[in-house]
Amino acid sequence: MTDSKNEIQSTYQKISRRYDWHMRCYHLVGLRIGDYRRHAVELLNLKQGDRVVDLGCGTGLSFPHIMERIGPEGHLTGVDMTPGMLTCARERCERAGWNNVERVQLEIASYDFPQEIDAVISTGVMGYISEYGRIIQNAAKGFSPRRPSGHPRRQTTGRLAAVAVQTIIQDQKTAGAGY
Ligand SMILES: C[S@@+](CC[C@H](N)C(=O)[O-])C[C@H]1O[C@@H](n2cnc3c(N)ncnc32)[C@H](O)[C@@H]1O
Numbered sequence: 255m256t257d258s259k260n261e262i263q264s265t266y267q268k269i270s271r272r273y274d275w276h277m278r279c280y281h282l283v284g285l286r287i288g289d290y291r292r293h294a295v296e297l298l299n300l301k302q303g304d305r306v307v308d309l310g311c312g313t314g315l316s317f318p319h320i321m322e323r324i325g326p327e328g329h330l331t332g333v334d335m336t337p338g339m340l341t342c343a344r345e346r347c348e349r350a351g352w353n354n355v356e357r358v359q360l361e362i363a364s365y366d367f368p369q370e371i372d373a374v375i376s377t378g379v380m381g382y383i384s385e386y387g388r389i390i391q392n393a394a395k396g397f398s399p400r401r402p403s404g405h406p407r408r409q410t411t412g413r414l415a416a417v418a419v420q421t422i423i424q425d426q427k428t429a430g431a432g433y
Contacts, residue, residue: 270338310379314343367396
């Protein structure tokens with residue numbers, strides 16, 4: 255892992271227990287990351303039984319929005335390199351009684367996407383990752399192949415939604431919000 259990734263990991267490791275509280279504070283001062291997170295999940299147009307990957311899932315703040323849509327028949331994989339963040343994500347799953355959520359501790363660039371996934375989400379992470387182009391290509395390879403009847407070519411139905419914090423701050427500045 256590069257020095258900068260080590261630094262990111264060690265920062266998130268230190269704040270993992272306080273991360274959700276930080277997010278609530280940001281909301282109070284006008285940085286509505288939660289709204290963007292929810293909107294990103296809406297854009298995925300998830301259905302019951304869908305298979306989803308959350309890249310850089312952190313403590314799992316997107317999980318409730320995803321789980322509400324995919325239900326117990328679906329499958330969610332949260333990938334994150336920081337053990338402390340994944341511990342919080344595991345605890346969130348235990349509290350909610352979700353047993354169809356897998357957590358993978360790995361750097362996203364090394365993640366081997368499973369086949370037949372329906373959607374990928376990433377919120378507040380891509381700004382850290384210089385190889386995001388390659389990651390998006392890898393994700394696309396895992397999207398579910400479907401051949402609509404009468405269609406000559408195989409098509410994929412995967413959806414990807416990514417939110418970068420820089421975009422949120424810029425959006426809110428443009429909208430004249432507190433940030
Ligand atoms: C700002 S938090 C976002 C967490 C969550 N997606 C959310 O919306 O609350 C960034 C997360 O990305 C993870 N992360 C950053 N770079 C990563 C990388 N290269 N591989 C895996 N995880 C990474 C960090 O460990 C941290 O949990």
